[in-house]
Amino acid sequence: MVAGAAAAIAGIGAVLALADIGSPLRAPLTLFFLIVAPACAVGAALRGLDPLSRSVVAAGGAVAVDLLIAQTMLALHVWTVRGGVAAVAAVSLLLFLLAHARRHRGRTERSRTS
Numbered sequence: 001m002v003a004g005a006a007a008a009i010a011g012i013g014a015v016l017a018l019a020d021i022g023s024p025l026r027a028p029l030t031l032f033f034l035i036v037a038p039a040c041a042v043g044a045a046l047r048g049l050d051p052l053s054r055s056v057v058a059a060g061g062a063v064a065v066d067l068l069i070a071q072t073m074l075a076l077h078v079w080t081v082r083g084g085v086a087a088v089a090a091v092s093l094l095l096f097l098l099a100h101a102r103r104h105r106g107r108t109e110r111s112r113t114s
Contacts, residue, residue, distance in 0.1 A: 009033075014089060017085040033085065033089075034066055034084075037092040038066065038092045039055075041065075041092040042057065044095075044096050044100065046058065065088065065095075069088055
């Protein structure tokens, strides 16, 4: 239930930023999205760790992803809020899909050898 609520709040934050809707909730919800989306993607790749370690590493990884995207966009002189949110969403989705594919590939290889 909590994970679903967090996903909904993050999604609303992304929509508010991408649609450029002027709302007092835009800044906090967008910040929530910028932390939660990469943290969930990094956390999905760290299935072997205990929950506390995974959450700490995922939070650090989320900050690193955000900073790398911001630094890259600033260096290329293409920084916009919409572009930053879209880039974080794209990188988070890519990380999540790579983690899912790796986990799925591991299952099929184990089932073939059994």
